[in-house]
Structures are given as structure tokens and as C-alpha cells.
Amino acid sequence: MIRALNKKHGKGNWVAVFGGDDYDPKNPDVAHVRHYLRTRHKVPIFAVQSDIVDKKWGGVDSGFDYAMYVPTDMKPASDPSGKPQILWGGVAKGGKPVGATKGYLGSTFLNEGKMKGVIAVGGGPIALAEAQYARKQGLPVTYLRAEARNAEANGRWGSLDSWARGLAR
Numbered sequence: 001m002i003r004a005l006n007k008k009h010g011k012g013n014w015v016a017v018f019g020g021d022d023y024d025p026k027n028p029d030v031a032h033v034r035h036y037l038r039t040r041h042k043v044p045i046f047a048v049q050s051d052i053v054d055k056k057w058g059g060v061d062s063g064f065d066y067a068m069y070v071p072t073d074m075k076p077a078s079d080p081s082g083k084p085q086i087l088w089g090g091v092a093k094g095g096k097p098v099g100a101t102k103g104y105l106g107s108t109f110l111n112e113g114k115m116k117g118v119i120a121v122g123g124g125p126i127a128l129a130e131a132q133y134a135r136k137q138g139l140p141v142t143y144l145r146a147e148a149r150n151a152e153a154n155g156r157w158g159s160l161d162s163w164a165r166g167l168a169r
Helices: 002-009 031-041 051-057 100-104 107-111 127-135 158-169
Strands: 016-018 045-050 066-070 073-075 085-087 118-121 142-145
Touching: 016 031, 031 045, 045 051, 045 100, 066 100, 066 118, 100 127, 118 127, 118 158, 127 142, 127 158
Parallel strands: 016 045, 045 066, 118 142
Antiparallel strands: 073 085
């Protein structure tokens, strides 16, 4: 896949956009993919995160070459604590991207033709919503199957798997 992207766009002429968790060598997850791309293949990594990450936690970790922060979207409290919840990404009921998704699948990237496609490596409900939204916007979506970190919540292969595998048929 990396060779194909380098051939198509030129080595160093494309970036991987990532909005997930920090890299922790002891806890494998999708952050290992971005770490591998950056350290082994010198692919620049572009973080898109809600601005609360910058304001409250000091920004993204050092494993990124670029970062963009978007205004944090909040969902009204739906639990007894009464605290609103951060919408980290995905698509709201009205069909508009929220959280980090509005950064990289929002109008700036799409309207200016900067986003050429989406590669989804596994994924839960947010990744599923993003992939479906990207397809609706006319972007090609490539799916790479990966075992879910939270299988108890999303199944062994994550929420995105059955949808993506259905496209391949």
C-alpha cells in the first residue's frame, strides 16, 4: 500500500491523517500503524484533534509532524453524572461531521481537493461513520482489517468490518 501511494503521489508528497490515541508501545492499537508509517517509511503524520486536547492536555504526542485543532464539539449529558460528553469524531444525526472528523473530512479539505481518499485500519463506530461519510462525498475508501482493541464493545473486528466487507462483494 505504501509503495502504491508513493508511486501514485510521489514519496513525501502525501501525508497520513490520524486522529486517534497516543502511541503506547505496550498497548497495541491503531497508533502503532501511524508509528510504523512514520518511523519505518518516513511518512509525514498529520494529527487532527479537538482543541480540548491542546487546551487541557498540552496537545498531541511527539509522534506527529503536523497538528490541526478544531473546536471541540460536545454532546449533552446522557448519563446520571450530568456531564456533557466530548464528540471525538464521526457524523452527527444531521449528517455533518463532528469533532476531528470535521477537520479532515470537512469542507476545507474536500472543497480544495486536498483529501484524495481514506484508508481505514479497522475501526469502531466513529471509523464506520467516517468511512460512510467519505464514500458519500465521493472519496475512495480502502479498508484494512485489524482486530479491535475493544472487542467486547465492537466485536472482534470492529463496527466498520461488516460494512466494509459488504462493499467488497
